Amino acid sequence: SASSAESPVAAESIRVRGLVQGVGFRPTVWRLATELGLQGSVRNDGEGVLVTLWGDADARNAFCERLRRDCPPLARIDALERTPLSGQDRPRGFAIVDSAATSVQTGVVPDAAVCDACAAEIADPANRRFRYAFTNCTHCGPRLSIVRAIPYDRANTSMAAFRQCPACAAEYADPADRRFHAQPNACPVCGPRVWLQDADGQPVDQPASEPASQPASQAAIGALADPIAVASRLLAQGRILALKGIGGVHLACDATNPAAIAELRRRKRRWAKPFALMARDLDVIRRYCTVTPAEADLLRSPAAPIVLLAPNGGEGLPSGLAPGQHSLGFMLPYSPLHRLLLQDWSVPLVMTSGNSSDEPQCINNDDTVRRLGDLADAFLLHDRDIVNRVDDSVARIMDGAPRLLRRARGHAPAPLRLPEGFVDASPILAMGGELKSTLCLVQHGQAVLSQHLGDLHETTTLLEYERTIALYRALLQHRTQLVVVDAHPGYHSGRTGRALAAAEGLALLEVQHHRAHVAAVLADNGWPLDGPPVLGIALDGSGYGDDGSIWGGECFIGGYRQLTRVAHLQPVALPGGTQAILEPWRNLFAQIVAGIGWEAFQRQYPDLAITARLRQRPVAVLSRMIAAGVNSPMTSSCGRLFDAVAAALDICADGIRYEGQAAIELESLCQGIAPDHGYAFALRADTAALVLDPSPMWRQLFDDLAEGVEAPLISARFHAGLADAVVGLGARLASARGIDTLALSGGVFQNRTLFERVSQGLRARQFKVLAHRQVPSNDGGLALGQAAMAAARLLR
Amino acid sequence: LTHGSGGRAMAQLIDELFRRHLDNALLAQGNDQALFQPPPGRLAISTDGHVIAPLFFPGGDIGCLAVHGTVNDVAMSGARPLYLAAGFILEEGLPLADLARIVRSMAQAANEAGVAVVTGDTKVVERGKGDGCFITTTGVGVVPDGIDISGDRAVPGDxxxxxxxxxxxxxxxxxxxxxxxxxxxxxxxxxxxxxxxxxxxxxxxxxxxxxxxxxxxxxxxxxxxxxxxxxxxxxxxxxxxxxxxxxxxxxxxxxxxxxxxxxxxxxxxxxxxxxxxxxxxxxxxxxxxxxxxxxxxxxxxxxxxxxxxxxxxxxxxxxxxxxxxxxxx
Ligand SMILES: [Fe+3]
Ligand SMILES: [Mg+2]
Ligand SMILES: [Zn+2]
Ligand SMILES: [Zn+2]
CATH class of the missing domain: 3.90.650.10 (PurM-like C-terminal domain)
Incomplete structure (x- = not known):
């Protein structure tokens, strides 16, 4: 298309594809065209943005160049397609054509952190938005969290309740203004208000210890002291604050106050899972953690995720924040409200989801006060409704690149471009997994992955999941042809998907859990539909396998169209099913039974502490359960192997308090330790596949325990041994078939120690490694893989 | 228990066992069916096949279970259970003593529940074709007037x-x-x-x-x-x-x-x-x-x-x- 620039035609049309709607793209086009003296128009349509341009070739070329360079911060240009235009009259000026008039959809974009310009305004006493908590513009502010329907116009958001004042309306209508068509535009005169109240709805005017000048109950809300300043003082006193933000309600407290942290844990019944932290700026974070340039960029990006950082050994924070963990999750204040609350804080605040353990966080005021009435001392609320719950995203730099561990605020619902070959994919709805659930909708060669929705056996989350299906189908005007579900017969996502397909007469496809993981990492990396075969390695917790057993340590060969299982971890019993996932000691026992035998183990390792600890357990019953197959399905899960090793080191042996806890604490233990060697694994050829057998690893590990080797070194040797075994297995399988690319997926690859050693080991052997970036390697990425496999099948 | 030749003697033995323990007037008529006058009210009927391993367990055995299961299914309509019919499928090799124990337990359970086992049938199958003993029972009861109990009647607020x-x-x-x-x-x-x-x-x-x-x-x-x-x-x-x-x-x-x-x-x-x-x-x-x-x-x-x-x-x-x-x- 570059050649068309040389043509003498005085007019052209430019089709812009990418993330170009709802992000201030048209005003940018308007400004550039006006500055360059070009005539024409710009409009949103179903495919993106369409520009018509009259003027000489040089100016038009300059326009295209500058459009790429001056692309608004939230926009992403995937393609500029230029076509000569003829047979039309040259217009007089340059016009923005209203999208409402063209009756096509305008895309919904992710919520974005407050931009520098807006941040400067709220800090400027002379500005009319000084200290205004709902300041935003086209480059920042709430989007997905406030939208009810399409098109994305103010009337279809929770801002419909607020009528713009003349000053705001003028900004909204002016293409030269940063707030041109900023749907949530607001100011203190016309926009949402924030207030501080107690659980009974009474205004809170002063911190409790300060004598009130008048009884708070007699003062009207709004006539009080600045509620954000009062809330900040309450936090300084060690109180717990419920705080309604962008996509949900947080519970906040002073992160340097151990008593406040302990009290928050007690009230939330969240005994072990780490708390996220929010700090005013990078300098505050650097007091506690190392922040590399890449991590700083990630923290300051418009998505403003929680970034997992390594403590720098300097100033410590109370250990109750993240017990047993080596990293801390930090984020920067992403809304004006958070900025104002944190402006006087030179230490971080805990900023954790506003819920009681395991429930989804609250989003509306009544629910917040009802459900969190006993959890928070005060409630900083506002009257802009949160329509869609959007949790904080979580990211981490691993193997040199940012990787999303939870994809929500700031990322959903931005479409992911599907790789080459998928342009004509049919409209597909993929239902995701059971925990960390997300949805994926395919259409127009793009995949839209919903925000992280959570655990579907929780009633509220399941109902929200169903509403989100309806919302996304409406937002995308999705004409679903096929529904894809995980093959697990008991997943709520599967039940919902099957019911939906039956009710609407849609085709239904089941995709095996770990194949979906592998397809997800392919799609995440733009691997072409008909690219050469890859070796996919899924190291995971648990998923339903082809044979009805539980898989989770699998190797496949193929691509989107077909993935053939060629190797797996040694299947071991899961005595008590779900109970074994909750109690790591059961996995240790099952591994001993499978690898050594319980009697032999007791003879060979009579003096180990774990031998004594296991003898105190009802292992006789467990033995008979395993032997008789009573609720003891077989599993090749890698996650369970981690649990078993953790239990052998007395980490979370009795039980875990959140998903992955044992493995996370096992990894934390070996930070900074370079193991001299790794434990050995054996490789056996089964009838259909190679089997990676951990029994030699167990013997070496128990020998080390018997010799008094410290737990951190044992953990390091286990990580190294498993990583090297995976590299060896992968290299062998790939080389035998002339494959040069390995794709890594599954929740276990969130383990940085393992992931980096596997990835680097494979690259050292000249293999190309595909790993997750934009979508999580855990079940949050499943829906994308399901969608890609289904699309490939339909495109056959 | 044996199957095939000598079956006749065996059938008589079993017959005697049932008559002795489950004795009641209707069964004593010796017909292939029990005849009775239905009492006033609506009749409820239910049938259930009982298959359980082990046959004897703490708190009971397949005999009383076969009575309780069907009595309960009839009773869940609000009915008063009256009569039971029982069909036995016995596997060759089941000790006669076990069968006697099962029948005794059944009789006692029926007695306590105030129902009579009024007709029945027995088949013996080859070894390996049954799990010791299967019992199907069918129960009849009568629902008093004015009672309307049914699985489709739950309403919000209940x-x-x-x-x-x-x-x-x-x-x-x-x-x-x-x-x-x-x-x-x-x-x-x-x-x-x-x-x-x-x-x-x-x-x-x-x-x-x-x-x-x-x-x-x-x-x-x-x-x-x-x-x-x-x-x-x-x-x-x-x-x-x-x-x-x-x-x-x-x-x-x-x-x-x-x-x-x-x-x-x-x-x-x-x-x-x-x-x-x-x-x-x-x-x-x-x-x-x-x-x-x-x-x-x-x-x-x-x-x-x-x-x-x-x-x-x-x-x-x-x-x-x-x-x-x-x-x-
Ligand atoms: Fe998984
Ligand atoms: Mg029944
Ligand atoms: Zn802004
Ligand atoms: Zn205003």
Whole structure:
């Protein structure tokens, strides 16, 4: 298309594809065209943005160049397609054509952190938005969290309740203004208000210890002291604050106050899972953690995720924040409200989801006060409704690149471009997994992955999941042809998907859990539909396998169209099913039974502490359960192997308090330790596949325990041994078939120690490694893989 | 037991055994059918095949189970059970003494339940073609006028009650079958519930639903009722009675007691304002001593059964899809 620039035609049309709607793209086009003296128009349509341009070739070329360079911060240009235009009259000026008039959809974009310009305004006493908590513009502010329907116009958001004042309306209508068509535009005169109240709805005017000048109950809300300043003082006193933000309600407290942290844990019944932290700026974070340039960029990006950082050994924070963990999750204040609350804080605040353990966080005021009435001392609320719950995203730099561990605020619902070959994919709805659930909708060669929705056996989350299906189908005007579900017969996502397909007469496809993981990492990396075969390695917790057993340590060969299982971890019993996932000691026992035998183990390792600890357990019953197959399905899960090793080191042996806890604490233990060697694994050829057998690893590990080797070194040797075994297995399988690319997926690859050693080991052997970036390697990425496999099948 | 040649002598032996233990006037007529005058009221009839391993277990055996199961299914309509018919399929090699023990137990259970086994049939199958003994029983009862109890009558606002502790039968059977060797032996709760039902109806004739949560446990029964009535249900975890030793066994086995079978318990649904009266009536009966109000019927187009946990969370209690396979990661 570059050649068309040389043509003498005085007019052209430019089709812009990418993330170009709802992000201030048209005003940018308007400004550039006006500055360059070009005539024409710009409009949103179903495919993106369409520009018509009259003027000489040089100016038009300059326009295209500058459009790429001056692309608004939230926009992403995937393609500029230029076509000569003829047979039309040259217009007089340059016009923005209203999208409402063209009756096509305008895309919904992710919520974005407050931009520098807006941040400067709220800090400027002379500005009319000084200290205004709902300041935003086209480059920042709430989007997905406030939208009810399409098109994305103010009337279809929770801002419909607020009528713009003349000053705001003028900004909204002016293409030269940063707030041109900023749907949530607001100011203190016309926009949402924030207030501080107690659980009974009474205004809170002063911190409790300060004598009130008048009884708070007699003062009207709004006539009080600045509620954000009062809330900040309450936090300084060690109180717990419920705080309604962008996509949900947080519970906040002073992160340097151990008593406040302990009290928050007690009230939330969240005994072990780490708390996220929010700090005013990078300098505050650097007091506690190392922040590399890449991590700083990630923290300051418009998505403003929680970034997992390594403590720098300097100033410590109370250990109750993240017990047993080596990293801390930090984020920067992403809304004006958070900025104002944190402006006087030179230490971080805990900023954790506003819920009681395991429930989804609250989003509306009544629910917040009802459900969190006993959890928070005060409630900083506002009257802009949160329509869609959007949790904080979580990211981490691993193997040199940012990787999303939870994809929500700031990322959903931005479409992911599907790789080459998928342009004509049919409209597909993929239902995701059971925990960390997300949805994926395919259409127009793009995949839209919903925000992280959570655990579907929780009633509220399941109902929200169903509403989100309806919302996304409406937002995308999705004409679903096929529904894809995980093959697990008991997943709520599967039940919902099957019911939906039956009710609407849609085709239904089941995709095996770990194949979906592998397809997800392919799609995440733009691997072409008909690219050469890859070796996919899924190291995971648990998923339903082809044979009805539980898989989770699998190797496949193929691509989107077909993935053939060629190797797996040694299947071991899961005595008590779900109970074994909750109690790591059961996995240790099952591994001993499978690898050594319980009697032999007791003879060979009579003096180990774990031998004594296991003898105190009802292992006789467990033995008979395993032997008789009573609720003891077989599993090749890698996650369970981690649990078993953790239990052998007395980490979370009795039980875990959140998903992955044992493995996370096992990894934390070996930070900074370079193991001299790794434990050995054996490789056996089964009838259909190679089997990676951990029994030699167990013997070496128990020998080390018997010799008094410290737990951190044992953990390091286990990580190294498993990583090297995976590299060896992968290299062998790939080389035998002339494959040069390995794709890594599954929740276990969130383990940085393992992931980096596997990835680097494979690259050292000249293999190309595909790993997750934009979508999580855990079940949050499943829906994308399901969608890609289904699309490939339909495109056959 | 033997099969084939010599079968005639064997059939006579069995015949005698039944006549001796199950003796009653109708059976004594010696016909291929029992003839009787139906009493006034609507007749309720139910049939159930009983298959269980082991045949003898703590708290009972297949004989009494075959009586209780069908008596209860008849009684859950509000009916007074009257007669039973029994069909036996016996596997070659079943010790005659075992058969005698089963028939004696059946007779005693029928006696206690006030029903007569009035007709029956016996077949002996080759070794390997049966699991010792299968018993199919069919029961007939009569429903008093003015009683309208049915699985489709639950309405939002109704209270949900259970008659006692859940999970005893399933855990007893599994621990005996697999020889799991729990420290405390758990006994099956197998019992006939018609007398409890009669006491409940006398106290609260406007009961909407009754059902015995047998296979699939309370969870399955509530889902059936929710579907049949087109409603949702919300139950409260702390209110659900489970014996500590059963809870401990379930935790060890990784089983959810809500899905474990019962053979002497019932679920009742009645208008909320009558719930306390019904609860009193149940608790004053020996088979309802541990009865509890466990939740309420709610409006819900999804027909979900939700359970509020001890900490205020809420989870969906679904239909079981095959065995209980882990869904978590
Ligand atoms: Fe998974
Ligand atoms: Mg029955
Ligand atoms: Zn802004
Ligand atoms: Zn205004």
């Amino acid at each position: 209270a949900i009650l259970v008659s006692g502790c859940l999970g005893d039968h399933g855990v007893a059977i599994m621990s005996r079958r697999e020889n799991l060797g729990f420290e405390t032996e758990i006994a099956s709760d197998t019992a006939a519930l018609h007398d409890l039902v009669a006491a409940m109806i006398a106290a609260v004739p406007e009961i909407h639903c009754l059902r015995d949560p047998t296979r699939g446990g309370l969870a399955t029964t509530l889902n059936e009722l929710a579907l049949q009535s087109g409603v949702g249900m919300r139950i409260h975890e702390p209110a659900i009675p489970v014996r500590p030793e059963v809870a401990a066994a379930c935790e060890l086995l990784g089983l959810d007691p809500l899905y474990v079978a019962n053979e002497g318990k019932l679920v009742a649904i009645c208008p909320a304002e009558r719930a306390d009266t019904l609860l009193m009536a149940m608790r004053s009966h020996p088979k309802g001593r541990d009865a509890a109000i466990i939740g309420q019927v709610i409006e819900d187009p999804h027909r979900f059964v939700q359970m509020e946990t001890a900490f205020g969370g809420s989870r969906i209690v679904d239909w079981l899809a095959g065995e209980q396979l882990p869904r978590i990661c």
